Amino acid sequence: MVGNARSIEKKATYWGVPWEEAYGYAQAVLVGNDIYVSGQLSHDSSGNLVAPAALDAGGRPRDFSMMEAQMRVTYENLSAILARFGATLDNVVEETLYVLDVDAAFAAAGTVRKEAYGTERPQCASNLIGVSRLAMAPQLIEIACKAVLRPAAAA
Template sequence: MSKPAERTAEHFGVPWEGIYGYAQAVKHGDTIYVSGQLSHDGDQLVAPAPVGSDGTVEDFSAMEAQMRRTYENAAELLGRYGATLDDVVEEVLYVLDVDAAFAVAGTVRKAAYGREDPQVASTMLATPRLAFPEQLIEIKLIARV
């Protein structure tokens, strides 16, 4: 009988982890599953998008700043397991506006992965809403180490 794979979890300690009830990342065996990351610095959103009185985003110009910070947060979690973005095999980008995301994604992703041709399977999906009204993007990752 084989021994079960070791399973460990990582957290940032942000309020929404306890409210929703989840881990930011889970390593199971040689695979790291990173929950949907957003552009936070502790308990506040970095580069929040302006939201109108009806609750919808009025301007998507913060997409690049949010995307950069989101990859930084994901990289920090991977680093806790001794991994980097080089170990990522799949990512899914959830965005409010595909055009705004696509306009900056090439530059931001290439910088985050440190190469002109990131070796990662990638999917971008549009969604009508994310966890916070000012949030423009969320990125989930799977890495193998």
């Protein structure tokens, strides 16, 4: 802790993947009724990227055909992290999708987001932001969000 600031109670959760230790961060943090979820990606339980994009000679994705597959697994991972705090995608109030190709992501998101949230109009604020690079070369998408739990009933 820096300085003499009043501390807050935080509960963190991790996947146990190598990059958590290397970078030094939690996958999600619960503070009160708020859950802050770090950028999730399409990896399996061992930390292997699912549906990695094919790379060109320079190590950059050469096509974005795996966007939908990566997006599906990313939402599955997001749901699994939220479940650790007793939440679902219904608790999400804001999400940000960081993508390498906005057109490919926008095309996939219409179907994938509606399926993930189980509704034609997910009730969360959503941002779709094009970026030049993500943490892993074959990665096409990363999703971060904020979710809110229902306050505990008064005793």
